Amino acid sequence: MNGKGGDEIVDILSGLALFADLTRPQLQAVSHTFDEEWFTEGQRILRQGFAGSNFYVILDGEAAVRIDGETRATLGRGDFFGEVSVLLGEPPTADVVALRPLRCIALGGPEIEQFLISYPRVMYRMLQAQARRLRNANRWRS
Amino acid sequence: MAELTRRPYPPGRYPVIVIGSGPGGLQMTYALRRLGVPHAVLSADAEPGGMFLRYPLFQRLNTWSKPFGPADRASRQYAWFDWNSLIADEAPLRSLVPQFMDGSSYFPSRTEMASGLAAFATRAGLEVRYGCRWEGTRRDGAEFVLVTSDGEYRCRFAVFAVGMAEPWIPPIPGLDAAPHYVKVMPARVYAGRRVFIVGKRNSAFEVADALLPWARLIVLASPRPPLLSVLAAGAGVRAKYLVPYEDHLLGGGVFVLEASIDRVERTADGWRVSTSGTHGGARTFDVDDVIVATGFTSPLGDLPALGVATFYHDRLPRMNPFWESTSLPGIFFAGTITQGAFGIRKHGGAGNSAGVAGFRHNAGVLAVHLADRLGVEMPRQTLRAEDVVPYLLAEATHAPELLNQKGYLARVVSLDRAQGIRDEGILPLAHFVDEAGADAVAIVVETDKDGQHHPTAYVRRGGQVTEHELPGDSMLNYEGGAHRAPLHAALGGLL
Numbered sequence: 001m002n003g004k005g006g007d008e009i010v011d012i013l014s015g016l017a018l019f020a021d022l023t024r025p026q027l028q029a030v031s032h033t034f035d036e037e038w039f040t041e042g043q044r045i046l047r048q049g050f051a052g053s054n055f056y057v058i059l060d061g062e063a064a065v066r067i068d069g070e071t072r073a074t075l076g077r078g079d080f081f082g083e084v085s086v087l088l089g090e091p092p093t094a095d096v097v098a099l100r101p102l103r104c105i106a107l108g109g110p111e112i113e114q115f116l117i118s119y120p121r122v123m124y125r126m127l128q129a130q131a132r133r134l135r136n137a138n139r140w141r142s
Numbered sequence: 143m144a145e146l147t148r149r150p151y152p153p154g155r156y157p158v159i160v161i162g163s164g165p166g167g168l169q170m171t172y173a174l175r176r177l178g179v180p181h182a183v184l185s186a187d188a189e190p191g192g193m194f195l196r197y198p199l200f201q202r203l204n205t206w207s208k209p210f211g212p213a214d215r216a217s218r219q220y221a222w223f224d225w226n227s228l229i230a231d232e233a234p235l236r237s238l239v240p241q242f243m244d245g246s247s248y249f250p251s252r253t254e255m256a257s258g259l260a261a262f263a264t265r266a267g268l269e270v271r272y273g274c275r276w277e278g279t280r281r282d283g284a285e286f287v288l289v290t291s292d293g294e295y296r297c298r299f300a301v302f303a304v305g306m307a308e309p310w311i312p313p314i315p316g317l318d319a320a321p322h323y324v325k326v327m328p329a330r331v332y333a334g335r336r337v338f339i340v341g342k343r344n345s346a347f348e349v350a351d352a353l354l355p356w357a358r359l360i361v362l363a364s365p366r367p368p369l370l371s372v373l374a375a376g377a378g379v380r381a382k383y384l385v386p387y388e389d390h391l392l393g394g395g396v397f398v399l400e401a402s403i404d405r406v407e408r409t410a411d412g413w414r415v416s417t418s419g420t421h422g423g424a425r426t427f428d429v430d431d432v433i434v435a436t437g438f439t440s441p442l443g444d445l446p447a448l449g450v451a452t453f454y455h456d457r458l459p460r461m462n463p464f465w466e467s468t469s470l471p472g473i474f475f476a477g478t479i480t481q482g483a484f485g486i487r488k489h490g491g492a493g494n495s496a497g498v499a500g501f502r503h504n505a506g507v508l509a510v511h512l513a514d515r516l517g518v519e520m521p522r523q524t525l526r527a528e529d530v531v532p533y534l535l536a537e538a539t540h541a542p543e544l545l546n547q548k549g550y551l552a553r554v555v556s557l558d559r560a561q562g563i564r565d566e567g568i569l570p571l572a573h574f575v576d577e578a579g580a581d582a583v584a585i586v587v588e589t590d591k592d593g594q595h596h597p598t599a600y601v602r603r604g605g606q607v608t609e610h611e612l613p614g615d616s617m618l619n620y621e622g623g624a625h626r627a628p629l630h631a632a633l634g635g636l637l
Contacts, residue, residue: 007313008455025402025418029365036453037484038460040468044576050609052488052591089591091609103453108490110591 009036009105012059016078018129021121033115034105039063039098046082046096053092054106055082061102066095074099083126086112150269151182153293157516159184161288162303163270164192165259166477169228169502170301171268173509176231179518182297183268184290186275190263191256192477193307199326200352201252204344204380205497208248209240213540221542225499226250228262229506229542238262249382276304279448286472299512302445303476306496310439310457314340316406320413320432323349332356338415338427340403341435342368347383349433350396354386361427362386363399364436365420401425406432440479445470458482463570464511465504474512480504485550485572489591493550503543503551507568523565527637530555530563531629534585538597538612538620543568544587548595552584557636575600575607581636590614597625599632608632 009031013019019027034057039045045063046053057080065073065081072094075081085092086109107115116123160170163185171183187195198204203226211223216233227239239258243250250258263270271292278289279300288295309322323345329352336359339346347368350360362368368387371378379387389396401417404424415427439457446452451460451469459475460468461483467473475482481496494500513520525533537544537553544551554566558580566582574584584600588611596614600607610632612625630637 023418023422025365025420028402029400029420032364032366035484037487038451038453038468040462047486047575050486050488050575051611052588054487054490106487106490108487110489 009059013105016057018057018078018080018122018125020125022119026119030119031105033111034107037104037106039102039104041098041100043098043102044095045098045102045104046085046092046094048093048095049091051091052109053082053085054109055086055112056080056096056104056106059103059105062099063102064097064099066097067093080126080129082109083112083130085109149271149273151184151271151274153290153295154182155285155296156180156182157297158182158299158301158512159286159288159295159297160301160303160476161185161276162192162305162477163187163190163263163272164194164303164305164477165228165498166303166305166479166501166505167192167270168259168263168268169505170303170476170509171270172228172230172262172266173506174512175268177509177513177518177520179509179513179516182295183270184274184276184288184292184295185270185272186291188272189260190268190270191259193305194252194256194259197307197324198252198345198348199323200329200348202247202249203252203255204249204348204382205499206248207237207239207243207250209243209245215240219540219542221502222540222545225497225546226255227258228498229502230262230266235262235266238265276443279444281448299472299474299515301474301476301508301512302442302479304441304443304479306438306440306457306478306481308439308441309434310437310455311434312436312455314403314405316408317403317434319408320406320434323433323435326433329353329356332431334358335430336412336428337361337431337433338363338413338429339433339435340364340406340415341437342366342379342398343435343437344379344383345437346433346435347379347386349435350386351383354389354396358395359429360386360396361399361429362390362397363401363403363415363417365400365402367400368398445473448473454482463572465508474508476505476508477501483550483570485570486575488549488588491549491589493547495547495550499546500550503547503568506543507551507570510567520567522567525555525563525565527563530557530583530637531626531633532621533565534583534599534629535597535621535625538585538587538625539618541568544585549586549588552586552600554582554584556580556582557633558582563637571600574602578605583633583636596620599629601632601636603636 010027063075064071158181160183205225207224207226213219215237238261242254242257275291333356337357339362342364369378386396390398400420404416407414412430413432449470450467465475484492552571554569582602594614597612599610
């Protein structure tokens, strides 16, 4: 069961790096803009090769990133996914699969651009996270 | 009342029990009966109609029923042009709502809608045990026991079509003292008054629209900008309600604000509302009236305590693509509650299950699913190989299930060499793409990121599903060569 409080999602969001710079009214706006979505164990959230995927931020649970069935990474609370596919307008190159009950907030792909423009601090945090991923990928490669 | 003198479905054991006599419950019992699935229908109400006996408050729906749509009124495809009538296989039961409309609008009035629903129940001979209130639920082995005001019922599957029409008020200090949308008074009562409406979805704009000729000042506020249906696929504010927004843009005494509500207090002669702007700035409003238009919740009773997991502030159950509780198998949902199942949600779209237009089709799909689970033999039509492509494209062009439930419901044809080519009926796309199965094809209509519609075929071959987006068409006709060739190519080797 999730909690009863209307501000429960806002409370979670306030603890995530992606939204760390937002005021409480802005966090409320985020919680009204995104949809809460739950996935059961084994359920796919992103599907490799399918167009039109969305942007997800994990509130609770764990998910695997799988390419052709092989797990490449696991994601947990505060991690986000789907942004590369949305930003490039291309189908995701991996499945994202829930490893246990997974609670996310989701924003439809077509709404991402306007959202990021409205919240440049979120865009900056997202850029930082991407830079970190790129750095780590380069380290593995070298 | 006549309904109460001869009461069907006495307490006992039934394979399926449906709770509710709104459009969701009526469509469910109609579909189960057509398939020969024994069941009972119980309703606390005294007559059919559900929420349409009470809402919308200002009397006119925001979904169309075109009395003279492009398709013949008795045809299956007419359901795309008539979003409010329940669906039927028999022509005399089709498109009943338009038969009660007086021609002043193609949005039926609430009473026209209620008349259409009642006529459907009567003409189809649907039986409901009215005045029977579901009061509690427990499990007993593989069965559910439903405790009602008339006694105990037992079933293997329970379908809750109890609507999403109970007022929901967010936990904002003082807000619960203000009247909810459901307690709004006739518009003329607000003559010359300053009205603060909490919320910016359809019910908020519906109230604002009704108050335009009366209120002195109207403020609508919530943290995010209004989501307008003309710009967004999905649940936005319908264009029918956008006059208040236009007045806001013109500066005509209506203000549509992005602000969170901090608290609401009673004052000597009205209300004080304290807000924080989403993009900065605190502001206090002294007004004569506050109206809480923050939406509705579903009355799930003791189901959460029994193990039905919920989300969205406990307003909806978590469901699988067949609208079955993900945490308590055997508990299903029909009607507007099915909006909590999002499907694969391409480009953010999630079908149209919040309204009759979409959920009436869900009921038909659920009835077939329940029949399957109960072992009722479902005949499946076979197809010739050369007919598969034209059939799928005709469905994408005309099938009301695919047009009303874009991206959610699919026409599925199995292509198993051993079994032959068979029409598997209408199924949730999410089920098709994520479940194992024999070679098959599913076709849906989807809406892309620019709002353009087009068919997409999903082909399952050797256990792998691939996506094949087909082009759109400016006249929404997908039956020509421009669609046949790529669909043939996608099915290469399977026919």
